Amino acid sequence: MQSLTGLEGCDFNETERAAENTCGLVHSCGFHARNCICSELRAAFNADLPKGVNRFALASGQEIEPETLPNSPVIGVLTGSVGIVAHLSDGRRTITGLFFPGDYINLASLNRQLNGAITALAPSAVQVMEQPVFENLLRLSSLTRDHFMDQMNSLLFQLLDHSNDLAKKTPIERIAAFLFELKNRTLPRKSTQFNTVAIPFGRRDIADYLGLQPETVSRGFTTLTTEGVINLPEADLVTIQDVHRLRQIANGGRPRKRGV
Amino acid sequence: MQSLTGLEGCDFNETERAAENTCGLVHSCGFHARNCICSELRAAFNADLPKGVNRFALASGQEIEPETLPNSPVIGVLTGSVGIVAHLSDGRRTITGLFFPGDYINLASLNRQLNGAITALAPSAVQVMEQPVFENLLRLSSLTRDHFMDQMNSLLFQLLDHSNDLAKKTPIERIAAFLFELKNRTLPRKSTQFNTVAIPFGRRDIADYLGLQPETVSRGFTTLTTEGVINLPEADLVTIQDVHRLRQIANGGRPRKRGV
DNA sequence: CGCGCGCTTGAGCCCATTCAATCACTGTGG
DNA sequence: CCACAGTGATTGAATGGGCTCAAGCGCGCG
Known part of the structure; x- marks a missing residue:
């Protein structure tokens, strides 16, 4: 994980960024698009950043190879813009997916793996939740479950629209x-x-x-x-x-x- | 819903089709890609086809307008191929999503709607689960929850790959x-x-x-x-x-x- | 058979790509 | 302060490839 620069606490300016969040909390959970689940996270684990949840600041262009992450985590975007960047064998480059604050990338998939590297397209901050923690959260909070289902479906429809754009x-x-x-x-x-x-x-x-x-x-x-x-x-x-x-x-x- | 032809029971040949299912059950649940959840459905509702779950046969080219369905249901593909077909204002046609037996389309989304019509690209059979039934099933069966999460994520990665295809x-x-x-x-x-x-x-x-x-x-x-x-x-x-x-x-x- | 439909093949033409040059802006060092 | 390089956006010219239009072909069906 040499490409990741761990943060001592959070060295990106939280108060400044907080204005960009719907939830307005200083410690944003990264899942604040519609419903904020910060309080759920806190209630479930009695901490804003429980064990197994870490935040990272990414410089523009910095990549995260999915394989290098432990426990196929869920990655939430806090600030900036994150893309999934795939390359063809002759170097052609594609951004297959686009993620903004409030979106998340779930790397837990039993049957299929993600093609491409998670890349910061601008200075960004992400929150990495290890899979066990995430599953616990889902189990404990039905609000979070609903929010995630919705968020996932929303992303899916978004991708369908994007396919429409690209195709014709x-x-x-x-x-x-x-x-x-x-x-x-x-x-x-x-x-x-x-x-x-x-x-x-x-x-x-x-x-x-x-x-x-x-x-x-x-x-x-x-x-x-x-x-x-x-x-x-x-x-x-x-x-x-x-x-x-x-x-x-x-x-x-x-x-x-x-x-x- | 005039475009839907209701089935008296199931008039597509189930025994013949069952061979195509991983689960092999005669009454396929339509969610049989990896794990079969037929038994979960049965256990939860004490019936193979509970109230609020209906099956339809679709002729090639037949469409389902999402808006015409009640309770923003979940649609599972049993047999055939189903696509989401979108049209641009000047008639250009795009198939934004492709669904095969075992895939499902979740029309429940609070913030975003599906663009395009669900269309049978070949003679197909689908299973329509009304949202409340689906939610009940999710609540009652953790196996189903896991399966759905996985299925959804899988579909998402699939779409990302497809974007890669279309883009470059x-x-x-x-x-x-x-x-x-x-x-x-x-x-x-x-x-x-x-x-x-x-x-x-x-x-x-x-x-x-x-x-x-x-x-x-x-x-x-x-x-x-x-x-x-x-x-x-x-x-x-x-x-x-x-x-x-x-x-x-x-x-x-x-x-x-x-x-x- | 004739008809319709879908797949294949052919010819010509836009238009997005490719290659290349210019411009705008930034930061660095002399 | 200017010179300079480096980066990214813009503009220009030429090419080629996928689209458009159109014809030919194979097959099932009434």
Whole structure:
């Protein structure tokens, strides 16, 4: 586990980050998308960070090889963005899954293993729960059970939608859909406006997530900008000018060949 | 629910189909991929088909609109192949998810809804469990809980792999990967040989699942055939001649541009 | 048989990729 | 303070591959 830098306590700024959490607790459990289960964790184990639960700060680009983790744990994302990065034999890179604060990755699977490395796409913090602890928590708290089922199902539907994007959408449509995905999945920062989406990582990662080349992503953004659908004051900040049109595009409003 | 044809009992040939199930029971629960939970269902409710659990036969192409089902049920696939079919505004068609006997689709999600229609890609049979019944079953049987968690996680990893296929693989690579997916996910029929894969639906559906055009799929199959990697004695039957090479291809061994 | 349907094969054309250059920005050291 | 390299985003030009349109073929069915 040399790639993991253990934290003495938590050296990422918790109070600053707490604002990003729905639950608002300083000691976030990482599972705070809808229902916060911090209190459940505390009630079950009488501690905010019981034995078998550890937190790590990950630098941008830092990887966790699933095989190196003990007890096939559950990994919760606290802050930042985490992706599952797979490589083909000739080096092509794909981000198959995207995880934001509140999402979790369950590495416990009897019959199937995860392809790819868990990679921080931006400075991130994760919480690693060893499988026995996790199972205990599930057994003790029905609220947690429900939350997890829901969260898992939600992620599943998300992936189905993403498959839809990758399968038949044109580059611009994919980008439009991606913006909505970000809007839905990431919590809006207080400082930003309504229709503003912060893009949490670079063009290359966007491209690898959308099945495109970085250049194509760049071109897509400029096209959407010149058409007045979006604005990008900075490379990692998008303001949506015409939500209706953008939604139209995301839903197939920009086919390859204009219908004859 | 006019699109559903209710069954008086079960008019699909159970004894014939039972051979396809791991559990081998005549009354298959539809959740028999690894562990059979038929006995759990029976123990919990004292019946093979408790109230709130119904079976339906679906003709090829027949759809179930998720919205028309009561109590956001859990749907288990008993026989055949079921897909989630989504359409873009201009008619482009995508099969975002693929479900085989033993898989299930959980429509209970508080925060997110399923995009697309549940569609039988071949003559199929499904089991619809209303949510309350399902929850009861989960509550009563820890074995079922474990099985479901595992099944869900497995499906999730499957989808991640599929995203990898769609994002960066060339058509031929996708087809190769698809063959392995079929090989892994569908139970081999007794009558067939070792390295034989039965393709359970047509080119169009394959194309919509792999994000290609039917013509491209066809071309891909012929290319693989002429290269001696596979044989296709019939349009829906593939025998793998060179497993090693096919795996190589599925893993990125056929880039767009041969390395200069 | 004729018809329909689905799979296969062929020809031409967009358009995303590829290769390459430029630009914007950051941090480092002289 | 500027020069410099390094990184990432953007823009440009040319290519090739998958899509589109279309025809041919094989098979089951009325």
